[in-house]
Amino acid sequence: MHQDTLMKRLIASLVVAFSLCGAAFAQEGGPAWDKFPVERLTDRAALQHGAKLFVNYCLNCHQAAYMRYNRLHDPEIGLTDDQIKSNLLFAGDKVGDLMKTSLDPKDAKAFFGTVPPDLSVIARSRSGANGTGADYLYTYLRSFYRDETRPTGWNNRVFPNVGMPHVLWELQGTQRAVFEDEKGEGGQVEHVFKGLKLETPGTLSPADYNADVADLVAYLQWMSEPVQNFRVRLGVWVLIFLAFFWVISWRLNAAYWKDVN
């Protein structure tokens, strides 16, 4: 019996040690990220709206070269070929095509100083200490502010000196970063960031703009792994089956082992 308690303690301490590792990436710092409203991920209207925003605003410079238009058939979004053709495609594109941009990478480099990254898996690549990739994107797209020192005239709170201008500025309007001078501990004056302030309103109210960005991010999150919802649904059935199968294997084992003594 003593052995068993030792083993149990050992296993328990292993479990605790591994759960402590959860904080392993809590190192990156930077401004906190806002929480992306995850319920949008299963909201078909939100995803459809997000897809439309994506094609209209993002796809001009970025591409999603691993993603096919007709993947939008998936039940989460549920668009038909005709809907894709009439709403999302430029003339000449086919529904089976990959989401490529017409912007030449060389031009892009000249315009922005860097080639805009592919957005197919952007939501998966940006998760970190401050939250999920969706949290990051949701914060990033709402954190642009006017900065005349930058070539584009724009800067971003969570991605300082970003090459991308604020593409959604007509919707959001323009923001300014508010800094205040404060006395630091050593008596020196510090330039402290106090928040973003809406300077000129856009065509959307702040609440509507947040909702639009949430839809767009929902789409980006879905696109980063279109199978994700199906994967989880299927997984639940797999686990139910295996649990049932385990009971059978447990009873089978007991039936065989009853004559070992």
Place this chain on the structure above:
Amino acid sequence: MSEFKVAPANASTGVKLMTWVDNRFPATKLWKEHASEYYAPKNFNFWYFFGILATLVLVIQIVTGIFLVMHYKPDATLAFASVEYIMRDVPWGWLVRYMHSTGASAFFIVVYLHMFRGFLYGSYRKPRELVWIFGCAIFLCLMGEAFMGYLLPWGQMSYWGAQVIVNLFSAIPFVGPDLSLMIRGDYVVSDATLNRFFSFHVIAIPLILLGLVVAHIIALHEVGSNNPDGVEIKANKDANGIPRDGIPFHPYYSVHDMMGVVAFLILFSAVVFLAPEMGGYFLEANNFIPADSLKTPPHIAPVWYFTPFYSMLRATTDDMLVWFRLIVAVSAVLALWKGRFGALGKLLIVVGALLALVGMGALKFTGVQALSGCDAKFWGVLVMGGSVVILFFMPWLDKSPVKSIRYRPGWHKAVYGVFVITFLILGWLGIQPPDPLKTAVAQVGTLIYFGFFLLMPWWSQMGTFKPVPDRVTFHAH
């Protein structure tokens, strides 16, 4: 060669067929030797599931690997996209890929637990030294296999992880730079590197791995399995020559292992279906960014299963070499004073210790280039390699009069506990960006890790041991 048998005329077709086969290939003989008449101790506990689970994961990796290779492109310009193609356009490709990526981590989890079982019950002790050595070689192959496989998705972490590790080889004196050039096939990690790593990952290492697994099992079945009591069941046989504490592997352990296999599959599927990224530990966020030789990520960490060893590499700084020199000097003096060596032995100790001391920079203060020794990076590589290689020597380091921890002094359990906790802490530190405090902790951890092994010949025979029973402890279910 066995005699040619003839099945009775009225035998069933099945018997006739097996007789025909057995006259040409020892099918029934192999089945009996390795399953139906392989007698395993009846007191196996939880820890004895991990051998079969390692075999299961090996099969999962091979089968999913075969399907991945059908769609993967080992080309620096196509590799990243082909993985996403598997994830999106190949029917069930996502499942195959997640099984393979989760399988890599699962392999290390079950192998670490399998090895720890060996620690607990002295499974490496005589006559199982070769079982253990084949096992250590499997572990070494597994590390190579995992490292090369990790480059294939061609993401940022793949690329820079490979860059960092291959650069380590350049720290080896004289041959290092050429060696690392040969491994990469280029001056930086590039298409050439990707192609050779692919070749090693799908052909060379799996072939060696399979051969070693067969050797591991043949050696095990030759000597018979150890058990939680560390009692040799072959020492007590009945009139038929069957160990009294043994039961046929099939059907008793085949049905028993099935229970473990299904339990494992529950955990495995939970990861594959519900959390394939496992919070960034199994699939790292950075690896969803295509490899870019011009953008070095701010923090490069190896995958979790390498981090304990990586920690020890990083812990080997110039400060650490001071401690190493002290340890070498003290051990040499102790060996000369206490050890019973002949004149030649003493000479070898003195020469070896002096070479090590100079190599570790004992004469660096003179400023003479030829006497400055190798830099800390080289010793770090040696420490990292040594931390794995030292496992091979376990059978001869352990001098305890009993095999199983059950009959060892109570404080031996604490020693094992400290070792396990040290290993976990080193693993955690290996993921973190270094800072002075963490490096100091890793240095202490490195000394504990090596102390555990190198001082084992002494501590393992200290204390009061409990009497080992003649028969295994077993309570019927």
